[in-house]
Every structure is written in structure tokens, then in C-alpha cells.
Amino acid sequence: MTIPEGQAPVAALLRRLAGADPVETHISAVFIGRDTVWKLKKAVRLGFLDFSDLAARRHFAERELALNQPHAPGMYRDVVPVTRAADGTLALAGEGEPVDWVLRMAPVPKDDFLDVIARRGGLTPDLLDATADAVVALHAAAPPAPPGFDAPAGAAKVLAGNIRDCHGTGLPPMRVAALGTAMQARLDALIPHLAARQAAGHVRRCHGDLHLGNLCLWEGRPTPFDALEFDEAMATTDTGYDLAFLLMDLCQFGQRGAANRVMNRYLARTGDFGLLPGLGFWMALRAMVRAHVEARRGGDGLAYLAAAEEHLRPVPPRLVAVGGLQGTGKTWLARQIAPDLGAAPGALHLRTDETRKRRAGLAPEARLPPEAYAEAESQAVHAELFAAARQALAAGQSVVLDAVFLDPAQRQAAEGAAAPYPFTGFWLAAPLDLLRSRVAARSAEGRDASDATVAVLDRAAAADPGPIAWQVLDAADPLPAARAALA
Known part of the structure; x- marks a missing residue:
């Protein structure tokens, strides 16, 4: 240059x-x-x-x-x-x-850019959560699209431009043509949904170039920078497309688990499950952008072209439910299995604790008063959980439900939410003394979405859950058996 x-x-x-x-x-x-x-x-x-x-x-x-x-x-x-x-x-x-x-x-110190941190394996869970929170704040502050803006037409223009650019950089013409045809068909099917999202306020003046290299640690916090400044139409887009660049980039870094964590934190904070129908298309489109950019630089454009093809390929979804008393490690297991389930970047992880906090307008780690756990509110939380699961499955995204599921009716409702897709239920079991020590330690840390105390655990342990038809796993080491059941 x-x-x-x-x-x-x-x-x-x-x-x-x-x-x-x-x-x-x-x-x-x-x-x-x-x-x-x-x-x-x-x-x-x-x-x-x-x-x-x-x-x-x-x-x-x-x-x-x-x-x-x-x-x-x-x-x-x-x-x-x-x-x-x-x-x-x-x-x-x-x-x-x-x-x-x-x-x-x-x-900014060169080691503080998130692409550099990713290469050295430094994307910790706390850093990923904070990164997702930064994107949530960015999108919340972004102004909505101006009157008359046509989001589907904008997406069609971006797609056409990227097909043209892929052809112009020496990428295999037959593969580019086939991908372009498939992308156009997917976009045509999405047009009503994209228009509805614009009407609902999800098309905004976004960052526009939200990959790992445009995030850094600033004053100790993940911070987006270098937003696209030279084309207002290109940067005015669905917030899901903006997020998709970060998720695609993490997957290309071999960090699908990190991408899954960011997606789920973002959705836990926003409740914007409506972005899921477009996610595969948007990740494929972001990979197409990188394919011709890398090819023009002399890099590995073929790897991004293959990623675009993979993101567009539908994967049959499934629903997995993880239940058990407080402290059995439901959330830990859900986070371990979610990245490997279904389409990239893995399953939607729906947790009652996070749903309850979002309904109250709070961050997951905020504390709620006891009245937030009244029976009527708990019923509403579970209803919202199951509705989100059905919405995600219909969009082609697998789901992991994470709740105590002490009530047999709730377990039945979880199974019903899966229809017509495959369902697997896990029940985690452990000695009560071990659970008491885990819950006490978690409560002392105060960094988890669960508000459960030892007293809450003891009340739950005294209740009768009825017959457990789900696969019972030893909470001491549930992951091998869970993975075997899902293989």
C-alpha cells in the first residue's frame, strides 16, 4: 500500500x-x-x-x-x-x-485488541459477557433508520455488491455463483421478516464494521471503535447483521464457544430472539465480505467462502432441557453443550434466572426482591421461556432450556415446546450437602444470575418433583454422559 x-x-x-x-x-x-x-x-x-x-x-x-x-x-x-x-x-x-x-x-497497547486477545486464548467468560454488554449498549444508543429507509432493499444491494466483488477477486466462479443464488433465495424468503424488524425499530445506524479487530480494551472495558463513517446507508442496518460480524469472526478464530457465549449474553440482555431467523444469512454475508477482502489482500479468501457456504446450510434444530435443584450445575452444563448443537454459533441458551431479570429491566447479575419470585411471576417467566424456545426452533436454531423444572407440568411444557423437533431432557442429581456448599459459595460471590440461597434450596429439596423421566446425570461429572446422549 x-x-x-x-x-x-x-x-x-x-x-x-x-x-x-x-x-x-x-x-x-x-x-x-x-x-x-x-x-x-x-x-x-x-x-x-x-x-x-x-x-x-x-x-x-x-x-x-x-x-x-x-x-x-x-x-x-x-x-x-x-x-x-x-x-x-x-x-x-x-x-x-x-x-x-x-x-x-x-x-491503545497492541495486546489490548480483541483479535490479539483471541489469538492468545485470552477471551475469558467475563470478557465475553462484557463485550456483549458493550454491543448491547452500542445498539441501544444507535438512532433508528430514517423515514423511507428500505432495509430489505439495502440488504439486496449489499448482497449484489459482494457477489460482484467475490467474482472480481479470483474466487472460484462456480462456487461464488452457487452461493450467490442460494443467498438470494434466502434473502427473498426473509424480506417480510426484515421489513417487520425495521418497523419494530431493529434497523439502526449501527457500527457497521464490528469485527474483533475493531474492539479493544479501553479503561479496562471492551470498547467498539472505528465505526464505519463513509456510508450512512451501509451502516444503517439490522442490529442482528451488526452483531453477526462479531459472531462470524469469533467462529473463524476457532472460538465458536465464545461466539455462542456472546450471542446468548446479547439475547439475555435484549430479548431480541427475532434476530435468529436472519442470523445464518447475516453470518454468511459477513463471511462473503471477508472472502473477497482477504482474496484481494492475497490472504485465504477460500476459508471465508467455505464459511459463508456453511453458515447458509440449514442444520436441523433440537431442544435440550437441563433441570435439577439449585447448585447442581445446570448452567455450567448448558454452556458446555450449547456451542456444539445445531447451526452456528450453537444453541440458544434460555435460563429462567436471566429471563426473570430481563423482565424486571435488570442486568443478569442484579439482585431481585423475594416478591419477584411469586408464583404468578414464575409462571410468566416459564411461559416466556417456552415461547422463546418455540420461536428459536422455528428459526432453525437449537435451544437449551436451563431451569429447576421441579414441577412436572413445567417438564411436560418443556417437552411440548420442542414439537416437532427432537427433545432430550437431563436431570442433574447430587448430595444435598454438596449443593448447600455450592449455593452458599455462589451467593457469597454475587456474580451469577441466580438469587437462590441455601434456604431456597432446602425448600426445593423438600418438595416432591414426581417421577423423573429425563435422563438422570451425576452432577459431579455430567458432561461425558450428556455429550454421549446428544451424539
């Missing part, structure tokens, strides 16, 4: 200030200094953007600042001119006419 000839003097100034050569993309050059980063937009005109004009470079630098500063305060500082004095010397915000504009930012 090269910096346009006319910007060479500006690049030389920024190189001196940074003390290093820039990190380049096809549209920008980023000069990373010890305490400041300067981002210069290249004076290029491409099929999807035009930075050739000085006024345009200023506009899009300021737009980038406005989009990203609210989510990364302190990282994005300001936009300043590069000026030429009467004697011809260049300076930042000096005397004379502006000859270019640069975005000033704070540097």
Missing part, C-alpha cells in the same frame, strides 16, 4: 511526529506515537467512497470522531488541520491554510 503522492509531505510530518512508519489500509494511514495516534484519510476515490477532496476528508474525519467518541471517550480526541505556513512548512493546527485533516486519538 502507498500514500497518494500529493499527501507525501503530510505523511512525512506525521511520520516525524510518531517516530515510526504508519499502519496502512487501502483508505487510511495511522501513525502511532508514544502518547498520540494520528489518522490520515488517504486522498483516494474507490467504488464505495470518495476521499479525494479535502473537504470530504475533513467531513469524514469529523464524522468518525462524532460516531466513536461517545463509546470511547478519551480514545478519540479531536480533528485538527495540517496547515502550510507562508514559508511552505507544515504544522498541526498552525498558521496558514489547511492542506489536510487528521484525527487525533490516544494509543
